[in-house]
Amino acid sequence: MRAPTILDAAGGRNRNDTQKGEIRNSKFENSKRIRSSQYDDPRWQTRGALRHQSCPPRAETFGFRTSGSGSEQRASAAPYVHDRRGSRLRDRSGFAAGGCLTRPPLMNDDLDGRCLRCMLAARWRRARPRRIHASQFTFGRRAMPDTTALSRRGFLKTAAGASALAAVPYFVPAAVLGRGGAVPPSEKILVGGIGIRGRGMHDLQWIMGNADVQFVAICDLQKKQRLVVKEFVDNRYGTQDCAMYPEINGFLAERTDLDAVLITTGDRWHALASILAMRAGKDVFTEKPSCMTIAEGRAVVETARRYGRVYQTGTQRLSESNHVFCxxxxxxxxxxxxxxxxxxxxxxxxxxxxxxxxxxVAEPPKDEMDWDAWLGPCPWRPYHPSYVTGGWRGFYDFHTSCIGEWGAHTFAQAQAGLDCGESSPVEYEYVANDSGDGMVTHFANGVRMILSRGNKHWHGSCGERFDGDEGWVAAADGYAQPDVSSPALLGEFNRVIGQYVARTGRALDHMRNFLDCVRSRERTVANPEVMHHSMTTVHAANICMWLKRSLKFDPVKEAFVGDDEANRLRSRAMREPYVY
Structure with a gap:
């Protein structure tokens, strides 16, 4: 008896296998050889199938055809087998067939002995052997139904269902589409906060008042304050989505979705938190002062440049109309x-x-307040509750003095009007506490900037004044319009403000200016360079007062001339691991 011939994947016979007397899978030439006698085992029969009584047994097994005739044909070949509907079944060998398991349909043109049911079913489906993955071979087990085939009836049902679904209307909130002036969620600036308290709560309300902002997370060392901020944010939005974090590094690493952070910690953390946030890819709005030392200010500038981040310090008077006018x-x-x-x-x-x-005083539990992290880069000292409730002001380790508190605003305002570029005074004249008008500083172009003791030159506080050959102007808090040397100057107020807005494109709202720059990537009004040079004046003035002597300063080298003691005060040691 000659060896049976295996059908290839297209339904033909592999003649090479016939000549060699071997049975091979036509798709995989090196697959395991299978003897046709293996298929005589009843375990290979399809369970639950019914023999079609009108189909006589033939000397052909499913997927194989014996060559020769008469006594050479195997009388023990498996009979035709159908399911109850006469549908196509999958054989244990992995081939798909229609009708009879013992003979693949349309294998050749010889239909003798095949029942009409098999022939019609096979021709209607145009069934032929299909390529089956090896994992679908079910030797010795019941074949799984063919779920990949889609019948005509199934197709019609699926198409009808899809048409019905398409006809059902569905609604999308206008806010999602940005209609009616609403900002869609995908367009909102995601903001997180670091150390929000005191002045920071005002900043929080300020930034949340912008429709294109979503405040999503708070990082604070004190559990009580985290809960205060979360409650405020959730009540404002009507959700419970504001996340809380106790530690800054984990917060910045986990919240990769944030576009910007709002930093309102004490002075000691402003520069370090800003640097860490910018390295993490966040834009920064930080309260003043921007730094504790000249060296910290330079580090903030370099970090913003290197990582291409937008940075704004909370010196909001640079964006208020009366100060802008002056x-x-x-x-x-x-x-x-x-x-x-x-x-x-x-x-x-x-x-x-x-x-x-x-x-x-005994430290609180770490999960309530991490004292070591509160100190941050400052030298370690014992815990006292007064420090964490605002009593840190006036201590050298934590504060830039009230010259830093006020000068962060007014020095920036005065230097902006002098248009001295990204520079600072070259000389600081020391004055005693009880003498004179205040400290006098000199710029390289000969202009004087007087650090005034009090408000004798204008009404209100936290102000600046400019004296020129043709008049003077001054602005301060508490007054809606500036002081001027001539009423005619005040008549130009609207024109000057309009020209400023048209020239710069800046909003007369400090927070809005920051948010606009987050989108446009333009420089803010209180950018790192502007704040670094005004804060350099602050720190140099402080050093002059502490050393009680006049000093000369090189703005290019950012160093005092011929004074090593003063130069040592340009920076402070930072405690590990709170370093940049």
């Missing part, structure tokens, strides 16, 4: 040549700093 009047020459500027600071005795410690 700055623009000085810059544009409307006052003639400017020879003197004044910047308000607190009384000189506020420059004095405490170096002692408050009495030690």
């Amino acid at each position: 700055i623009e009047m000085a810059r544009t020459g409307r006052l003639g040549k400017i020879h003197t500027a004044y910047a308000h600071i607190a009384p000189w005795d506020a420059a004095e700093m405490r170096h002692d410690w408050l009495p030690a």
